[in-house]
Amino acid sequence: MMKISLGRNELLYFANSLPGFCDIDLSRISSVFIAQVMQLYYGRVINIFNIIDRVKSLEGIMESSCIKDEGVFLYEPLKGLMKAHFTNARFIFKNIKNQWGSDKYMGKTINKAFHNNKSEYVDDDLINYISYQLAIGAYDKKIKGKAITGEWIIFQKYQGKNYYLTLGYHSEGDKNIYKRVCVAYEQDFSFLKNEL
Numbered sequence: 001m002m003k004i005s006l007g008r009n010e011l012l013y014f015a016n017s018l019p020g021f022c023d024i025d026l027s028r029i030s031s032v033f034i035a036q037v038m039q040l041y042y043g044r045v046i047n048i049f050n051i052i053d054r055v056k057s058l059e060g061i062m063e064s065s066c067i068k069d070e071g072v073f074l075y076e077p078l079k080g081l082m083k084a085h086f087t088n089a090r091f092i093f094k095n096i097k098n099q100w101g102s103d104k105y106m107g108k109t110i111n112k113a114f115h116n117n118k119s120e121y122v123d124d125d126l127i128n129y130i131s132y133q134l135a136i137g138a139y140d141k142k143i144k145g146k147a148i149t150g151e152w153i154i155f156q157k158y159q160g161k162n163y164y165l166t167l168g169y170h171s172e173g174d175k176n177i178y179k180r181v182c183v184a185y186e187q188d189f190s191f192l193k194n195e196l
Contacts, residue, residue: 006035008188014038020052023061029164030184033153036167046088051167054086054153058162066143067150077178080196082157083168087150092139095148099138109133154181156192163189 006014011034015021018041026034041048057064070084087095100106113130117123142148152168154177166180185193 006038011035011038018048018052020049024052024055024059028161029055030166030188032166032180032184032187033164046090050088050150051086051153054084055164058084058153058155066146066148068147073174075174078154078174078181080156081165081181082155082162083152084155085149085151086153087148091148091150094150095142096135096138098149099142100134105138105141106134109137152177156189156195158192158195163192165189 008031011031012026015026015029015034015037037048037051040046040051053062054064054067056062057067058070067087068085070082073079073081073083110130113126113133116129117126119125151170153164154166154168155162155164157163165184166177168177168180182193
């Protein structure tokens with residue numbers, strides 16, 4: 001992969017060229033955050049508008065109906081920073097799998113299927129019911145419970161406003177995320193560093 005260096009002005013030019021960033025105060029979005037969005041956009045890794053829409057929901061510009069509510073990190077080194085999930089089609093299976101493990105969903109679904117089975121055989125109706133409930137039903141339950149998850153938008157609240165620092169991935173570990181947070185502080189928001 002080729003590495004290039006972009007300054008704040010080039011990153012703002014990119015952000016301003018995307019209609020999704022309309023209505024968002026870019027002065028509160030770090031260069032790190034914009035660079036990550038840019039990389040995802042050009043790499044076609046995920047639909048970046050899901051990230052931007054989540055920022056808009058955090059800003060009160062639009063609603064987010066099914067995504068897990070924002071929360072605060074409880075442990076060092078991210079303690080005190082805020083996190084909000086953004087989702088994408090690539091996270092559908094992860095959400096379904098998470099639902100299987102919650103409140104004994106899978107066992108209850110299979111027990112209900114066998115209890116309601118009138119033929120006493122493993123027939124098409126039984127298979128269809130179980131298949132539907134373990135896929136569509138599980139995802140639908142996550143949606144209705146506003147529990148859809150994905151990866152993170154890391155931000156910090158300061159004087160009643162959100163400052164967006166970086167994107168974070170569950171698999172990369174808190175220390176790696178924190179390194180990018182420190183870069184965001186250094187490049188754009190030095191006044192936030194001691195505000196946690």
